[in-house]
Amino acid sequence: MPRNFRGGVHPDDMKKFTRDKAIEVLPAPSEVVLPVSMHIGAPAVPVVAVGDAVKIGQVVAEAQAAVCAPIHATVSGTVKAIEPRPHPNGTNVMSIVIENDFQESWVELTPTDNLHTISGEELGDLCLKAGLVGLGGAAFPVHIKIKSAIGKVDTLIINGAECEPYITSDYRLMLERGEKLLAGVEIVRKALGLEVAHIAIESNKRDAIEHLKKLMQLYPNLKLDVLRTKYPQGSEKHLIYAVTGREVPPGELPSAVGVVNINIATAVAIADYVETGKPLLHKVVTVSGSAVANPKNLLVRIGTPFSALLDAAGGMLEEPHTILAGGPMMGMAQHSIDVPVIKGTNAVLALCKDENKFDEEQICIRCGKCVAACPMNLLPNYLYSYAKANRYEDLDQLNLTDCIECGACSYGCPGRLHLTQTFKTAKRELIARKKKKGE
Amino acid sequence: MELQKQLRVAPSPHLKTEDGTRSIMLDVIIALCFPLVMAVYFFGWRALTMTLVSVCSCIAFEWLYRRFTKKSSTIGDLSAVVTGMLLAFNLPVTTPMWILVIGAFFAIVIVKQLYGGLGKNFMNPALAARAFLISWPALITVWVKPLAAKALPLFGNVVPSPDVIVTATPLAKMKAGILPAAGEFSVTLRDAFIGNCAGCIGEVSAVVILAAAIYLIVRKVIRPHVPVAYLGTVAVLTFLFPMHGIDNLTWMAYNLFSGGLMLGAVFMATDYATSPVTPMGKIVFGIGCGAITVLIRYFGSYAEGVSYSILIMNTMVWLLDKSFRPRRFGVKRFAKKAKEAK
Numbered sequence: 001m002p003r004n005f006r007g008g009v010h011p012d013d014m015k016k017f018t019r020d021k022a023i024e025v026l027p028a029p030s031e032v033v034l035p036v037s038m039h040i041g042a043p044a045v046p047v048v049a050v051g052d053a054v055k056i057g058q059v060v061a062e063a064q065a066a067v068c069a070p071i072h073a074t075v076s077g078t079v080k081a082i083e084p085r086p087h088p089n090g091t092n093v094m095s096i097v098i099e100n101d102f103q104e105s106w107v108e109l110t111p112t113d114n115l116h117t118i119s120g121e122e123l124g125d126l127c128l129k130a131g132l133v134g135l136g137g138a139a140f141p142v143h144i145k146i147k148s149a150i151g152k153v154d155t156l157i158i159n160g161a162e163c164e165p166y167i168t169s170d171y172r173l174m175l176e177r178g179e180k181l182l183a184g185v186e187i188v189r190k191a192l193g194l195e196v197a198h199i200a201i202e203s204n205k206r207d208a209i210e211h212l213k214k215l216m217q218l219y220p221n222l223k224l225d226v227l228r229t230k231y232p233q234g235s236e237k238h239l240i241y242a243v244t245g246r247e248v249p250p251g252e253l254p255s256a257v258g259v260v261n262i263n264i265a266t267a268v269a270i271a272d273y274v275e276t277g278k279p280l281l282h283k284v285v286t287v288s289g290s291a292v293a294n295p296k297n298l299l300v301r302i303g304t305p306f307s308a309l310l311d312a313a314g315g316m317l318e319e320p321h322t323i324l325a326g327g328p329m330m331g332m333a334q335h336s337i338d339v340p341v342i343k344g345t346n347a348v349l350a351l352c353k354d355e356n357k358f359d360e361e362q363i364c365i366r367c368g369k370c371v372a373a374c375p376m377n378l379l380p381n382y383l384y385s386y387a388k389a390n391r392y393e394d395l396d397q398l399n400l401t402d403c404i405e406c407g408a409c410s411y412g413c414p415g416r417l418h419l420t421q422t423f424k425t426a427k428r429e430l431i432a433r434k435k436k437k438g439e
Numbered sequence: 440m441e442l443q444k445q446l447r448v449a450p451s452p453h454l455k456t457e458d459g460t461r462s463i464m465l466d467v468i469i470a471l472c473f474p475l476v477m478a479v480y481f482f483g484w485r486a487l488t489m490t491l492v493s494v495c496s497c498i499a500f501e502w503l504y505r506r507f508t509k510k511s512s513t514i515g516d517l518s519a520v521v522t523g524m525l526l527a528f529n530l531p532v533t534t535p536m537w538i539l540v541i542g543a544f545f546a547i548v549i550v551k552q553l554y555g556g557l558g559k560n561f562m563n564p565a566l567a568a569r570a571f572l573i574s575w576p577a578l579i580t581v582w583v584k585p586l587a588a589k590a591l592p593l594f595g596n597v598v599p600s601p602d603v604i605v606t607a608t609p610l611a612k613m614k615a616g617i618l619p620a621a622g623e624f625s626v627t628l629r630d631a632f633i634g635n636c637a638g639c640i641g642e643v644s645a646v647v648i649l650a651a652a653i654y655l656i657v658r659k660v661i662r663p664h665v666p667v668a669y670l671g672t673v674a675v676l677t678f679l680f681p682m683h684g685i686d687n688l689t690w691m692a693y694n695l696f697s698g699g700l701m702l703g704a705v706f707m708a709t710d711y712a713t714s715p716v717t718p719m720g721k722i723v724f725g726i727g728c729g730a731i732t733v734l735i736r737y738f739g740s741y742a743e744g745v746s747y748s749i750l751i752m753n754t755m756v757w758l759l760d761k762s763f764r765p766r767r768f769g770v771k772r773f774a775k776k777a778k779e780a781k
Contacts, residue, residue: 237769335448405451416455
């Protein structure tokens with residue numbers, strides 16, 4: 001096991017602000033906004049109408065396509081509107097707005113009783129019912145992951161790398177809900193019929209490692225893997241490489257090398273649903289950043305506006321320059337703080353200055369730091385010049401589509417080039433052109 | 440909560456390292472101060488004034504060029520300072536000051552700025568300028584004995600006197616088939632290692648340049664690939680093929696510690712703009728530099744081959760990067776070719 005991968009960068013992890021802050025429950029807001037699309041795949045289809053009364057845990061939008069996940073009401077109350085609302089992805093997305101009646105009335109919950117004997121198929125169905133998506137940020141529906149893994153994989157890896165700076169939500173879950181986490185891992189492991197499951201954690205999370213080690217004495221089939229602290233250790237492909245030494249071929253899924261990957265928060269959510277019948281309603285979100293007065297880890301209802309989280313963290317020390325959904329390396333910059341927490345949100349960050357140095361003059365000095373940093377073994381400096389010259393054939397030749405947009409090249413560039421930013425656009429254009437050619 | 444100001448919405452990443460071009464160049468300048476101290480120790484204060492004249496000329500030409508072509512001023516990135524220091528380091532202490540000014544003009548204006556400035560030039564500016572200055576061979580190849588040169592004028596031309604002892608470099612002696620430690624102006628291995636021998640002001644002290652190399656590698660300014668491949672190739676070739684009946688180890692050691700090899704391998708062959716960015720490309724580049732250096736030292740009419748070897752390899756950087764791309768993640772190195780062959 002290499003415990004490492006080639007390339008990567010070492011930004012300051014900035015986790016000190018919230019590392020020791022226990023998860024606090026944020027009271028439900030007076031209104032939640034639930035976008036029908038908070039996962040990869042087709043949008044869910046609303047099954048409630050304006051004016052309907054809903055209970056907590058009630059399905060308000062159904063998964064009608066294969067790659068999709070249902071959405072549940074996270075407060076009880078009345079459906080106030082079904083209309084496009086700002087989404088953390090920067091666009092307006094059809095959303096179900098529910099006004100909270102603060103009655104906290106729940107739908108009837110049905111826990112699964114045969115915990116230890118459920119099959120992979122059954123677990124997949126349960127995950128679909130729970131509305132589970134990958135909670136690490138990518139938000140890929142979990143039932144598809146589980147079902148496509150049945151009989152094909154020999155290794156389950158729980159991703160506890162949490163390599164993005166500032167974010168401590170998974171770290172706090174490991175510390176505070178370790179038993180639940182291990183129970184969730186065992187459910188998935190048994191359902192998939194695997195001998196062992198790996199829990200992979202970056203070496204900078206010492207307390208979590210110690211804590212889980214103690215708990216794991218009762219679980220002979222679980223293995224703890226301590227990985228080198230390096231960004232992007234939590235990238236699926238690089239995590240698999242660090243744990244198993246296997247490389248996922250370009251364009252393939254982890255199952256191609258016999259691995260299924262699940263995030264810490266996802267494993268906890270699986271245990272929650274199977275044991276109590278509660279679908280995915282809450283998210284642990286780290287609220288941090290240089291502009292935040294009192295950084296915190298909060299347990300919030302999905303659909304809560306960012307502004308409520310920022311208020312709970314004591315507001316701003318000064319006017320923020322940037323508000324992010326997610327970490328500083330791959331998170332999305334927000335136009336407004338009225339967007340809701342969605343299933344994939346693991347952090348809300350408010351940064352007070354131009355930490356991106358976006359405005360400095362750009363010049364490539366050919367230092368090669370981007371080449372050394374690229375975990376996908378690409379040549380970012382050449383890709384950049386080809387992208388600027390619109391030379392798509394050369395970009396294809398240099399495997400631009402392998403780029404995982406982790407931001408390591410841009411982070412380390414002393415010439416301040418907007419490398420990742422350029423590749424995102426060029427990649428989309430290249431894929432579009434290849435599609436056109438294929439037709 | 441309400442916000443007063445417009446939020447900045449830019450694509451990720453939203454975080455960048457503090458280390459910019461300027462801080463990298465500053466690290467190189469710090470590393471260059473190691474050999475500068477030795478240059479002043481061995482050749483007197485004139486080594487410092489030469490360096491200052493060269494640096495100031497480089498900054499001035501860069502500023503003037505950018506001003507006349509109405510481009511943003513780039514002297515703040517400190518790359519001109521590095522070029523200026525390297526140019527002076529590659530010349531003997533007897534070099535007239537006006538030669539340095541001409542060299543600075545050639546390096547900055549012709550080699551660097553006309554090709555688009557920092558990062559765009561395809562040859563190392565200081566080395567190309569030195570190659571150009573060979574137009575005045577008699578003025579840049581007068582070597583004096585170190586430690587005896589304290590009487591040299593700070594700015595004026597050096598005139599031979601009883602205090603200025605003109606001598607031969609260790610490499611010139613080796614070319615003539617004489618062990619540097621033998622005969623007149625003896626240079627022992629220890630002398631060659633610490634720099635007590637005739638040569639260009641910045642190149643003589645191998646030990647200090649090695650220390651500077653460690654500094655640069657620790658600070659992650661350079662990667663060890665090029666210097667290790669370069670020095671390794673010279674070591675292997677000279678060890679395997681000693682000349683003039685000198686024993687293998689002694690011959691190899693003199694070849695490693697004499698002339699511009701250390702300065703070239705650590706500071707010139709690692710120049711960002713003119714060396715490959717791929718790890719394998721860097722290694723092949725270093726091996727090429729080493730092989731050409733030995734070929735020139737063995738068979739050329741010059742005693743030293745470092746600058747030309749690096750300049751020759753500079754022209755192949757693009758080819759090397761293209762030919763030695765890193766292995767694609769998730770694909771075995773020869774998998775693609777095997778597939779195509781089917």
